[in-house]
Amino acid sequence: MLDLLESALARSSGPWLELRLHDRRARSVLVEDGVLEAARATRHCGVGVRAFVDGAWGFASTSELLLPAVLRAIDAATRAAAAAARGRKVKAAAPSSCPFPSGTWTSPARVPLSSLSLSDKIALVHQTDAAAKAAGAHITSSSCKYSELVDEKWIATSDGARVHIIDTKPELRVQAVAERAGELQSCVEAAGHTGGFGDLFARRSADEMAIRAAKTATDLLRAPYIDGGKQQVILSPDVVGLLVHEAIGHTVEADFVLAGSAAAGKLGQPVASELVTLCDSGESEYAPGAGGVVLVDDEGVAAQRVTIIERGILKSYLHNRETAAHFGVAPTGNARAFEFDNEPLIRMRNTYIEPGTTELASMIADTDDGWLLVGAKNGQADANAEFMFVVGEAYPITRGRLGALHRGTTITGNAFDVLRSVDRVGTHFAWDLGSGYCGKGQPAKVDAGGPHIRCTAVLAGGSSADAE
Amino acid sequence: MAKTSAMSMARSTVMNTATTAPGAQGAMTRPHDEPTTLARQTEQETLDVCDTVLRRALDKGATQAEVWGEHAVSTNASLEQNELKGAATAEHAAFGIRVITGTGADARVGFCYVNRKDSASLNEAIDDALAIARASSPDEANDLVDPRPVRPIGGLLDRRVVALSADDAVGLAARMLQAARDIDARVSIDSGYVAVAHGTVALATSRGIRLADTDSSILWGLFGMAVDGDDVGSFENVSEAVRDFDAIDVEASGREFAQRALSLLKPRAGRSFTGPAIFSPAAFDEVFLAALSASVDGDAVRKGKSRLKDKLGARIAARGFTLVDDGTLPGGNGSAPFDREGLPHRRTVLVGDGVLHHFVYDGRAAKRAGRPPTGHAEGSARTLPGVGLTNVRLQPGTLDDDALLATLGSGLWIGRFSGDVDEVSGDFSGVAKASFAVKGGRRAWPVQETLIAGNVFDLLPRVVERGANLRRLVTVDCPPVLVDGLKVTAGP
Numbered sequence: 022m023l024d025l026l027e028s029a030l031a032r033s034s035g036p037w038l039e040l041r042l043h044d045r046r047a048r049s050v051l052v053e054d055g056v057l058e059a060a061r062a063t064r065h066c067g068v069g070v071r072a073f074v075d076g077a078w079g080f081a082s083t084s085e086l087l088l089p090a091v092l093r094a095i096d097a098a099t100r101a102a103a104a105a106a107r108g109r110k111v112k113a114a115a116p117s118s119c120p121f122p123s124g125t126w127t128s129p130a131r132v133p134l135s136s137l138s139l140s141d142k143i144a145l146v147h148q149t150d151a152a153a154k155a156a157g158a159h160i161t162s163s164s165c166k167y168s169e170l171v172d173e174k175w176i177a178t179s180d181g182a183r184v185h186i187i188d189t190k191p192e193l194r195v196q197a198v199a200e201r202a203g204e205l206q207s208c209v210e211a212a213g214h215t216g217g218f219g220d221l222f223a224r225r226s227a228d229e230m231a232i233r234a235a236k237t238a239t240d241l242l243r244a245p246y247i248d249g250g251k252q253q254v255i256l257s258p259d260v261v262g263l264l265v266h267e268a269i270g271h272t273v274e275a276d277f278v279l280a281g282s283a284a285a286g287k288l289g290q291p292v293a294s295e296l297v298t299l300c301d302s303g304e305s306e307y308a309p310g311a312g313g314v315v316l317v318d319d320e321g322v323a324a325q326r327v328t329i330i331e332r333g334i335l336k337s338y339l340h341n342r343e344t345a346a347h348f349g350v351a352p353t354g355n356a357r358a359f360e361f362d363n364e365p366l367i368r369m370r371n372t373y374i375e376p377g378t379t380e381l382a383s384m385i386a387d388t389d390d391g392w393l394l395v396g397a398k399n400g401q402a403d404a405n406a407e408f409m410f411v412v413g414e415a416y417p418i419t420r421g422r423l424g425a426l427h428r429g430t431t432i433t434g435n436a437f438d439v440l441r442s443v444d445r446v447g448t449h450f451a452w453d454l455g456s457g458y459c460g461k462g463q464p465a466k467v468d469a470g471g472p473h474i475r476c477t478a479v480l481a482g483g484s485s486a487d488a489e
Numbered sequence: 490m491a492k493t494s495a496m497s498m499a500r501s502t503v504m505n506t507a508t509t510a511p512g513a514q515g516a517m518t519r520p521h522d523e524p525t526t527l528a529r530q531t532e533q534e535t536l537d538v539c540d541t542v543l544r545r546a547l548d549k550g551a552t553q554a555e556v557w558g559e560h561a562v563s564t565n566a567s568l569e570q571n572e573l574k575g576a577a578t579a580e581h582a583a584f585g586i587r588v589i590t591g592t593g594a595d596a597r598v599g600f601c602y603v604n605r606k607d608s609a610s611l612n613e614a615i616d617d618a619l620a621i622a623r624a625s626s627p628d629e630a631n632d633l634v635d636p637r638p639v640r641p642i643g644g645l646l647d648r649r650v651v652a653l654s655a656d657d658a659v660g661l662a663a664r665m666l667q668a669a670r671d672i673d674a675r676v677s678i679d680s681g682y683v684a685v686a687h688g689t690v691a692l693a694t695s696r697g698i699r700l701a702d703t704d705s706s707i708l709w710g711l712f713g714m715a716v717d718g719d720d721v722g723s724f725e726n727v728s729e730a731v732r733d734f735d736a737i738d739v740e741a742s743g744r745e746f747a748q749r750a751l752s753l754l755k756p757r758a759g760r761s762f763t764g765p766a767i768f769s770p771a772a773f774d775e776v777f778l779a780a781l782s783a784s785v786d787g788d789a790v791r792k793g794k795s796r797l798k799d800k801l802g803a804r805i806a807a808r809g810f811t812l813v814d815d816g817t818l819p820g821g822n823g824s825a826p827f828d829r830e831g832l833p834h835r836r837t838v839l840v841g842d843g844v845l846h847h848f849v850y851d852g853r854a855a856k857r858a859g860r861p862p863t864g865h866a867e868g869s870a871r872t873l874p875g876v877g878l879t880n881v882r883l884q885p886g887t888l889d890d891d892a893l894l895a896t897l898g899s900g901l902w903i904g905r906f907s908g909d910v911d912e913v914s915g916d917f918s919g920v921a922k923a924s925f926a927v928k929g930g931r932r933a934w935p936v937q938e939t940l941i942a943g944n945v946f947d948l949l950p951r952v953v954e955r956g957a958n959l960r961r962l963v964t965v966d967c968p969p970v971l972v973d974g975l976k977v978t979a980g981p
Contacts, residue, residue, distance in 0.1 A: 054792055057626040059873050062617045063602040064610070067581075078575030084582070084604045101576035101655050105566065108573045108659040140624040147626070161793045198794055198913055205796060205914045249761070249940060249978030279570040280679035281716040362579055401907045401920075404679070404714040405721040405756075407937060409920040411909035431908045431918040433938050433980065462680070479980040481908075481918040481940035 022086070023185060026068070026177035029091040036099050037073040037116060038179040040091065041319055042066075043361035049168035050143050052150040058164075060143060067361040070094040074102035076112020082362040116342035119352055121182040122323045126316040128188040129309070131219025134169050142167055149227040153197045156235030159242060161205075162198040165231070167191070170466070174319075182321025190214065190312060190466050191221045192456050195231045199238035206241035208396075208413060210234040213312040213456030213466070220310030224451070237396075237414065237426075244426045247415050247480060253391035254432070255384055255445075255475045259453035260397045260412055262469030265299055265372050266454065267400035268408035268436030270469070271461075273329050273337075274355075274367045275344035283406035283437070284335065292335045293440030297474075298375040299330040301339060303354055305452070305468075311371040312455020312468035315357065319365040324354030329372075330440070341367050359463040366461060374471035377446025381473050384445045386421040388475065393418055396429060397454060406436040415480075434478040447472030521648040521734070524703050528646075531689045532701035535560050535582070538606055539693035542586060546615050551588035551622070552596070553633050553695045557829065559583045559870045561688035566658035568666055568681030568711070576655045582606050585870035586614055589631050590622045596631035597622045602871045634852040634862055636698045639833045644820030645704040649734035651687045653707070658683045661709065661739050668743030669711060675754070676747040679713040679724075683739065698831035706732050706822070708963075709739050715750040722753040723922055723935070730822050730963045749904075749923065752935065759901065759926055759936035759979035765953065766901040766941070766975045767893060767927070770960035770967035775906040776917050778881060778965060780945040781812065783912035785839050785847070786876045787863075788854035794913050796946045800845045806949035809886065812840040814849065816864065816879030823879040823964035829866040830874050837863060839881075843950075851876045878964075885968040886955035893956045893969055895930035901977055902927050903941065910945070918942035921977075938980030948972050 026040040044066040051059045067084035068091050079102025083094040106112075137145070146165045153163035174186040192213035199206050210230040214220040225233075256264060271277060272284040279285075284292075293299070303324020305311035315324045320342050328336050340348065341356035344367065356365035385393065393416040400410030411431050417424035451470050458464035524532075539556040546554035560582045567574040583604040590597050599622030603614040653661075662683045669676050687705035692698055710728035714721060727746045731737060768776065784795040797805060816834025818824050827833055830852050838846045850858060851866035851874050867877030888896060901924060908919010921939045925932040956969040 056628055059600065060598075060621045060625050061600040061602065061873060062614075062621060063871060064614070065602070065604050065871075067604065077573065080575060080577035082579050082581075097578045101578055104655040104659050105573050105576040107656070108566075108663045111572060113572070113574070138624075139621065143624055143626070200793065203796075203799075205794070207794075207911065207913045246942075249942075249976075251980060276569060277679065280713060281677045281721060283721050362581065364575075364577065398909050403907075403922070404724045405937075407723065407920070409907050409940075411918065428916070429909075429918075431920065431940055431942070433920045433940055435938070479938050479940065479978070481942045481976075481978050 022175045023177060023183060025086065025088060025091065026175055028088055029095060030177055030179055032092060033095050036102065038095060039071040039320060040177050041069045041358065041361060042175045043069065044173045045360060046171045047169065049166060050146045051164065051166045052146045053164040054154065054162055055150060057143065065360055068094060069358065069361045070098040071364060072098040072102045073115060074099060075106035077102050077105035077109050078113065079105060080364045114343055114346035117346035117352055118180060119322060121321050122317055123183050125185040125187065128215050128314050128316060130189055130217035132217040134171065134189050134191055134217050137218065145227060149195050149231045152228045152231035153195050153235045156197065156232045157199065157239045159199040159201055159239045160197050160235050161200040163196065165195045167193050176319065176321045178321055184317050184321050186317055189216060191218065193221060193227055193230065194456060195234050197235040197238040199242050201242045204242060206238050208234045208237035208241065211456035214310040215305065215312055215314035216310045223310060240426045241428060244428045247392065247427045247430050249481050251477060251479050253388060253475065253477050255388065255391065255393045255473055257395045257473060258451040258470045260394050261374055261471040261474055262454035263397040263400045263410040265374055265471065266369060266459070266467065266469040267402045267410055268439065269299060269329065270301060270369045270372045271402040272406055272436060273339055275338040275340045275348065276367050278338050279344065282404050287335045290335055291333050292437045293330050293333045294443040295333040296377055296446045297330055297333055297440050297443050298328065300326060300328050300375065301369050301372045302326040303370045305371060306373065307376065307450040308452055311452040312466055313370040315354065315370045318354040318356045319358045320352070320356040322352045322354045322356065324370060327353045339367055339369065341365065357465050359465060363463045366463065368461065368465045369459065369467050371452065372469040374446065374474060376448055376450045376472040379445045379447055381447050381449065384447060384473060384475055385418055385423055388418045389420055391418045392416065392480065393423060394432065407433065408436050409433045431481040432478050439476050439478050442477040443474050445475035447474065522643065522646055524646060525648060528689065528703040531560050532691060532703055535689050535691040536693065536699065536701045538584065539691050542584060542611050542615065543693045543695060545612065546586060546588050547695060549615055549619055551590060551619060552592055553589040555587040555633055555694040557585040557870050558691040559688060561686060563684060563686040564653065564655050564658050565682060565684045566662040568662055568678055571670065571678050573659060573663060576659055578655055583870040584611065584614065585872070586618045587873060588618045588622050590619065591627060594629045595627045596629055597625040597627050598631040599625060600873050630853045630856045632852065632856055633694050633696045634830050634832055635696055637832055639700060639827045642817055642819060642824050642826050645732055645824060647705050647732060647734045650685060650705040650707050650732070653685045658685055665709060665711065665739035665743040668740035669747040672744055672747035673751055675715045675717050676750055677713050677716045678711055681711040683709045692831045694831060700827050700831055702826060704732065706730060707737060709742060711742065711746040713750060715754050717754050720754050722750055723756070725750040725753060725923055728963070732820050732822065753923055756935040756937035759939040759977065761977055761979045763974065763976050764900055765897055765971060765973040766903055766977065767897055768970045768972060769904050770969055771962060772903040772906045773970045774962055774965050774967050776910055777945050777949070778967065779910050780912050780915050782878050782881065785849055787848040787850035787858055788876050790848050791854065791858050796915050797845055801848070803845055804843050805845045805946065806840055806843040807952040808843045809955065810840055810843045810949065810952055811838070811884035813838050813882050814878045814880065815882065818880045821880040828864050829868040832862055832864040832866065834864045834879055849876060849878065880964050882966040883955065883968060885957050885959045887957050888954055889957050890969065893954060893971055894927060894932065896954055897927050897971055898930055900927050902932055915945035917945060936979070940978040942976045943974065948974055
């Protein structure tokens, strides 16, 4: 396939070009309440072409893997770039050059996805759904979904990138719904990784996920709402992952920085507690199988480990080749496109806080009044560094002792204020945000995590009904 | 619920060789509404591929089959960091193949999507779909629907939109950017877009459905904030989607975005209380209509995943609360003459004067519930059909925005909701974004770090007023809504 792209480049002269052939095969199986609701296979394959002409970008794509079709896409991208250039007031920085990796890059996988047949995968999903349904008398509904992305890419640019990438990302989600006296509560447990089945179930089995989902949904039926307000909180690794992804990661994406995000102009300044070192990496640091592994990005740049905050000091933004040229730094390998017909954007990969020295038990014992927050759900970041994310479970801590489950809540605050308030960083590291997608105009598989940390943030109070 | 994208909006004028009924509901007669010869040709070609794949699937052993084809053409211009970033064009075909093997209680389904139309790729996709069906578990609900008469819907295709070029899209994006920046230099555009699309869908099934349809749309939007020195305002956005060329007004969106972004500078703390608040149309959609639309899904009802499962005919909301779904709305962004399974869309009163009237079904959900399908199958070539709404409208009230604020007196005006809505339980909690403290019947100051929480189904009976100012949010028409009993937690 690289031959096709090289032939197209050889027949084109003039603009800077980036050709990316992406062949994605995906499968998914969904079982709800013992019934196979959907089993499907998809193949989305084609060539995306980016052209840079006179300080502007053009993009076109084709699903035909033939030289004439690729040449037509090059022509369309070039004309689109020229049209954009006519409307631009200031020329964009040309893509920075860098040493390009070459050859074939394959994400590591323990027990490849092909080791299980389609029938085996359907059986696994049925078994997991049944385990959730059987795990409690109050469980009225259950579901389980397995999905996998199997990607093969070839990238060639007019300035020398030549790379072949093979990557697999499986995911399993199980949901249990519990009911009592007309009230419904649900819980989702999920795992998403880069690699194979050995990575997907390395931390816990599908049955363990099903049983925990059912138990939590059942327990939530009698769990009280929390009292809102500014509180001391201990965040579990999945919630730490949501914090660093939503609250910091988006803020330091260089395209957001150039638009005026709260991280703009703060390089070299203290933005967090000295206990905090925060990184984004294309590799799976500290633990294998992180869901956002990217060995080479979609501009053909080797994915770097970026230290965003080092001991509290903001050190770096996340770059593509254009913003790297603008800031006069090396690209960091953060340009990612979801599929062949998407343009690469600056995206995170695996974002984390480095582990510290405090055991979770002593962190709890050392907390007089606060909450342990578990179960990251979703979140969003704002330009002004105000973030919000949702957690599924909250446990009160009173005079160093952990209390019973309370309903989940939403947490908010200013990202940098919250990071400045970090006064404990745990020892045990985990990736736990690899299922689902990050959205920024197009989806991206990412992961995030870290150790437990203790900090201060604002929590939403309980429902109106509970309050009155 | 505002889920329509440029591509998924691409549906309109009908060509139904088997089941078209006479007459066109809401059809317009303007020349630019008529499909071009090229569009007719694309419909025929896409339908021909669907027919071919259908025959092959049956020849290979399927007892029933359905092939949904798409051909989409798009032209986009994008903005980034207060400048034009670039332009993009695309033309793609895609096919979704659903096969069923066996019959009755032994019916098994498989599905495969492929975005290529060469014979080898389509044959591979058919084989994949059949392999999945054979590995699947049987279910007598695996069945296709019978044809019903389908009528054209007017206002879904505009030749003038189809004719827009990359240069035109760039020009529109530049005008939108300029309009925003002309208001105030503190307005910063993080990103923006103008997306023009036209597309054909075609459907052939072994039950005799044979339909094709072409439409057009244009979407545009801005995302960014106002920046005044160290004061960085909260993100703001606008997005619009229309089918009618004459309704394109990118400058108005630019101005609206700028004014809204500027209003969010210098935020202050809110206050904690339990009481009344006004949800903007966008916030009410994100919280209340999201949960309601999930809960009237007939499949969710049957599975016990809806709080409304035992409420048909019961009061679930305050008097005057009327929610209608209408996939036949002329020019509607969610309108189409037929759904993902080939059944005609319809107008459905979901909630009338506070009383729950109807659930909605696709073919499989209907069969399981022992009810007729309601024409609410949604999806694309990439997905199996599922249950979904089309154009949703919450009936407005009589109070303009000022009168609604005066009625509130003191409380919170919620511009956007950023948080989590549990569509099963109705519990929600999140941050009130782009929101204002209300004092003396006026919006007093933008608030920060202010959280709201409640339960949709507990609060629906506590809807106090609906405003008169209806806002179109792509596929949802919604006024601002005053709700009592909201729990508000303010940061320091």
